[in-house]
Amino acid sequence: MTISIALVYPDLLGTYGDSGNAAILAQRLRWRGHEARVLTISAADTVPADCELYVIGGGEDLPQDLAAARLREERPLHRAVENGAVVLAVCAGLQILGRSFVGPDGKESDGLGLLDCVTVRSTSDRAIGEVVVEPAGEWASAGLPLLTGFENHGAVTELGPDARPVGTVQVGVGNKDGTIEGAVGGRVWGTYLHGPVLARNPRLADLLLSWAIGPLDPLDDSEPEALHAERCEHGPAERRGTVRAGGGRAGGGRAGGGRAGGGRRRLR
Secondary structure, eight states, rough: OOEEEEEEOOTOOOOTTTTTTHHHHHHHHHTTTOOEEEEEEOTTTTOOSSOOOEEOOOOOOOHHHHHHHHHHOOOHHHHHTTOOOOOEETTTHHHHHHHEETTTSSEEEOOOSSSSSEEEEEEEEEEEEHHHHHHHHHHTTTOOOOOEEEESSSSEEEOOTBBBEEEEESSSOTTTTSSEEEEEEEEEEEEEOOOOOOOOOOHHHHHHHHHHHOOOOOOOHHHHHHHHHHHHHHHHHHHHTSSSSTTTOOOOSSSSSSOOOOSOOOOO
């Protein structure tokens, strides 16, 4: 059996290396002796509904709205989720999978409704910088350690009763105000963590893979675990602006550098 991983609209939703999440899932399957293929589905293509895993990344306002409109119309992800597929959605992808989000005109746009959450424009500064998240109880019980990533979004996401958070924010903003991060419903995992998130968090990659194919053989993860440990150790100092990414002391200002808002092209 070949495991198919659909990379959905990377030409619209592919910021911060989010497309790399599909490659990571495929390689971790191959290392375990499984056949895996990544289907790169552009906005001009029809999204198949029979893949085992789907990866959706982040993007700017207009591409996000275009992607949501196409996915609402054709409903491939709805059919895939009904068939038991696993979906990883990052940033704008998370917002699209919710019930509604902020469109490029500042008005509410319909989401896909695959996650019980809504996204509205933030009245606070843009959330930019490193994030560290302690997984919620059930995810911690599944063996997930601290999760690390990079956030860049100017909207906030509120969960409904049918969505569970990924975890509690230790460093950063997360969904809204530094309390919780992400949204999970069934086999749909939404997060604001870029990085790509699965490169930084190999055990999260394996959790998603186990949902798709069942128990997994162990791997030698010494290198990705070293990256994970480095980010958990140094990410908080970078977010506070006391240390620049890559070493050295920062000269103050906002983590990530530059202005938090501004410009007509905004990442969600």
